[in-house]
Amino acid sequence: MGKILMKGNEAIGEAAIRAGCLNYFAYPITPQSEVAEYLSRRMPEVEGVFLQGESEVAVGYMLFGAAGSGERVFTTSSSPGISLMSEALSYISSAELPAVFVNIVRGGPGLGGILPSQADYFQATKGGGHGDYRLLVMAPASVQEAVDMVMMAFPLAEKYRNPVMILGDGLIGQMMEPVEFSDHLKSEPSNKDSWATNGMDTRNSKERNLVKSLFLDAQLLEEHNLALKAKYDRMKQEEIRYEPYNIDSDYRALIVSYGTMSRVCKTAIDNMKTEGLEVAMIRPQTLFPFPINPIREAASKEGCEAVISFELSMGQMVEDVERSVQGKCPVYWHGKAGGEIPTPEEVIEKVRLFAQVSHP
Amino acid sequence: MAKTYKKPEALSDQHTHYCPGCTHGIIHRLVAEVIDELGIRGRTVGIAPVGCAVLAYNYFTFDFQEAAHGRAPAMATGIKRVRPDLIVFTYQGDGDLASIGMGEIIHAANRGEKFTTIFVNNTVYGMTGGQMAPTTLPGQRTTTSPAGRNVEDVGMPFKIAELISGLQTPAYISRQTVLKPKYIVRGKKAIKKAFQYQMEGRCFSLVEFVSTCPTNWGMTPVESIQWAEENMLPYYQLGEFKTPD
Numbered sequence: 389m390g391k392i393l394m395k396g397n398e399a400i401g402e403a404a405i406r407a408g409c410l411n412y413f414a415y416p417i418t419p420q421s422e423v424a425e426y427l428s429r430r431m432p433e434v435e436g437v438f439l440q441g442e443s444e445v446a447v448g449y450m451l452f453g454a455a456g457s458g459e460r461v462f463t464t465s466s467s468p469g470i471s472l473m474s475e476a477l478s479y480i481s482s483a484e485l486p487a488v489f490v491n492i493v494r495g496g497p498g499l500g501g502i503l504p505s506q507a508d509y510f511q512a513t514k515g516g517g518h519g520d521y522r523l524l525v526m527a528p529a530s531v532q533e534a535v536d537m538v539m540m541a542f543p544l545a546e547k548y549r550n551p552v553m554i555l556g557d558g559l560i561g562q563m564m565e566p567v568e569f570s571d572h573l574k575s576e577p578s579n580k581d582s583w584a585t586n587g588m589d590t591r592n593s594k595e596r597n598l599v600k601s602l603f604l605d606a607q608l609l610e611e612h613n614l615a616l617k618a619k620y621d622r623m624k625q626e627e628i629r630y631e632p633y634n635i636d637s638d639y640r641a642l643i644v645s646y647g648t649m650s651r652v653c654k655t656a657i658d659n660m661k662t663e664g665l666e667v668a669m670i671r672p673q674t675l676f677p678f679p680i681n682p683i684r685e686a687a688s689k690e691g692c693e694a695v696i697s698f699e700l701s702m703g704q705m706v707e708d709v710e711r712s713v714q715g716k717c718p719v720y721w722h723g724k725a726g727g728e729i730p731t732p733e734e735v736i737e738k739v740r741l742f743a744q745v746s747h748p
Numbered sequence: 749m750a751k752t753y754k755k756p757e758a759l760s761d762q763h764t765h766y767c768p769g770c771t772h773g774i775i776h777r778l779v780a781e782v783i784d785e786l787g788i789r790g791r792t793v794g795i796a797p798v799g800c801a802v803l804a805y806n807y808f809t810f811d812f813q814e815a816a817h818g819r820a821p822a823m824a825t826g827i828k829r830v831r832p833d834l835i836v837f838t839y840q841g842d843g844d845l846a847s848i849g850m851g852e853i854i855h856a857a858n859r860g861e862k863f864t865t866i867f868v869n870n871t872v873y874g875m876t877g878g879q880m881a882p883t884t885l886p887g888q889r890t891t892t893s894p895a896g897r898n899v900e901d902v903g904m905p906f907k908i909a910e911l912i913s914g915l916q917t918p919a920y921i922s923r924q925t926v927l928k929p930k931y932i933v934r935g936k937k938a939i940k941k942a943f944q945y946q947m948e949g950r951c952f953s954l955v956e957f958v959s960t961c962p963t964n965w966g967m968t969p970v971e972s973i974q975w976a977e978e979n980m981l982p983y984y985q986l987g988e989f990k991t992p993d
Binding site: 448461587 | 826
């Protein structure tokens, strides 16, 4: 199959089907309602399930039930909707079920706006719901990468029996780009008979399965949390993904940026190169687990005067960047939060300011 | 000698954590008997609520999921939509279903989701210590309505069976009780009908049970049955409110 031009939101919906996920529950919210519109047409064609729930709260639990019965399931929403789904995310994480959540982030807090944003970084990577849990969070920087990450998300969710979140911003959802879909995935959770409430007859078993998150005994709850932590630690060992850019040059500054913002930074880096200023970038593709070591190593390179976190937020990822750099280099932040995206010129100006490089 | 009365296969050997005089035990048994009689234990998934019945899964011997407060109907929707061949039921109390979960139950019923709800109404939040529920009767004292439910302040109690019967979508809706043996027989028949309608893929089904809470009502089990008969049955009238036929 060759490349076709598709809007990000529709491509995300199609990618899930290609990934073998034929169950979609959602509630409309801008700027991602096109996913639901697309799948309301497409799911019947593949004999899949499409249901528009009564609220994001209910949709979160529709995913909980469906995932618990061992079927691939996903939803898409945007920031305020993800806040409402965060209760279910806590339960699903504790019950250790695979499910995929896509957040096409818009500006906040509150109703905020409908333009692109990365202000849900904390919510996605640090919690959102209650209790000690983590999501595996991936951040695409193009429509093609959104498609690829959705395809990867289902096997990853099943490998860890944990929700995976795709954190895209409004621009990824709304823009059209050429995309190519890889072959259909036909796999399903291979070990699901050991945990899914898919009916004892289905799995030819006399043992019933239980999906739950309540542990009234202190020691049992402690053990449960330790097992979850071990799983999150394993993600840190095995799932860190990032893209280095211009990292072999003798750079004066290191940019850390993801998603749409990182594309602007790439243009800025190319432009600075023609002006004789070398700047490198680490683009995290997974936000949890975060590429701590690659960033620290890159920040420690001789001649690097500044590490700058460019984000579409008021400074969220920069806290993880500081945690990564561990004082080996000064860390700065620049970002916007209203929905406008910094231009390459603005990025260059900030790089020159922070790295103390005068204009040519 | 032939055994004429035995524990249903769908019921486990565990002692329940329910208080003396609580009606959950009887209703659990009725559900288990029906599941045995219909031969569906191997394809049934129950959903436990938050509240006194949160540990209901310990007393049954088939697949179970444990919900967040009020969300059981959304979870049942998720399971039933992706696995229509499974038999799915939620087991919910009045705080769970009629307060925090009112949105989920109304919408599931209105979509005509093909699952069954067993709704146990004892007019109080049992697990958290007897606070006022959406079904607490006018003037009834609870730990959060110490002077009695003031309907001028918080409105009249919800009649859930009537409320859901008012929806235009076909459904099977019944209100029963287990306060006396004759009621128990009728209650079981209603549960069986509810599951049968589900098995036929006909409609959403809900059986409400007028129940007691001796502990939080501050009564003996016998007093609580008398109180329920005298005070609850006139307001929560028994009967079949809606059938899809």
